[in-house]
Amino acid sequence: MNTATPSTTADAPTQRRLVIISGPAGVGKGTVEARMLQDHPEVWVSxxxxxxxxxxxxxxxxxxxxxxxxxxxxxxxxxxxxxxxxxxxxxxxxxxxxxxxxxxxxGVPTLLEIDIQGVRRVRERASELGLEILTVFIAPPSFDELVRRLAGRGTETAQQQERRLQTARVELAAEDEFDVVIVNDEVDRAAEQLWQLMAQEYDIK
The missing domain is CATH 3.30.63.10 (Guanylate Kinase phosphate binding domain)
Incomplete structure (x- = not known):
């Protein structure tokens, strides 16, 4: 799904959904999250x-x-x-x-950032707990841009970067498993889209 607007139902759940963000290494999940928290510190991050x-x-x-x-x-x-x-x-x-x-x-806006395997484990556990979740995939504008970001971090060897890119190819293929996709082409815009999802989920005006 390539939209930042989740589907809604007429009967909203009594307990708000746990918002989970994930995506490939280097896509900027933490950066988007940190930018959102600057303006909305009321969000609680696990x-x-x-x-x-x-x-x-x-x-x-x-x-x-x-x-x-x-x-x-x-x-x-x-x-x-x-x-x-x-x-x-x-x-x-x-x-x-x-x-x-x-x-x-x-009713506190609640956010969890984990890897894609973690999201799958949460789905399994959530069904046991009766916990509702909203999964958000943070995607790069393109694979080439993801390569550039990983290389630009300068914290890993070429071998480590290649290993991460191999993992990223697999992770990118999981995009369709998520409820919502936000493309991180510009941090402020992506952070605002994430906040709008949370504001809608937690009925924040």
Whole structure:
């Protein structure tokens, strides 16, 4: 779907949908999100949990919830995560479930940014929980532009960039799985489109 306007129904759900954004590496998901939050700090963004060590400058509870491996596994076994993943065969990552449910119940505009595999896991878990979600795919203007953005970051080797591009080709093919597509050709415009989706979903005038 190549539109930034979700379908609506006559009977709106009593609980607002969790808005989830995803897309390929380098597309600028975090940049679009940060730009929207500058103007709309009332949006609550879910903070992931991880078992990796904090990096310099990272703050527990702000950047991530840093947990020991045993605490993470125990929480996972209790059903305390909306979704989890093991990244690079090492660190565990997950979306704590209760804060998401609490903010949705309070009617707070709630946003989750995860990778495409995470979106698929949330879909499976959401059906078990009776949780409504609105999935938003952040797309590049073109594949060539995505290549340029990845190269322009200057944080990865050529081999790492190529590996990410191979993954991006697969991720771009998942676009049709999403409810809404926003093309990030200009950050301010993409951020405004994301906000309009959230404002419509949470009935914000």
């Amino acid at each position: 903070v992931s949990a991880t078992t990796r060590a904090p990096r310099p400058g990272e703050v527990d509870g702000v950047n991530y919830h840093f947990m020991t491996d045993s605490d993470f596994v125990a929480m996972q076994e209790r059903g305390g995560f909306l979704e989890t993943a093991v990244v690079h065969g090492m660190a565990r990552y997950g979306t704590p479930l209760q804060p998401v449910l609490d903010h949705l119940a309070q």
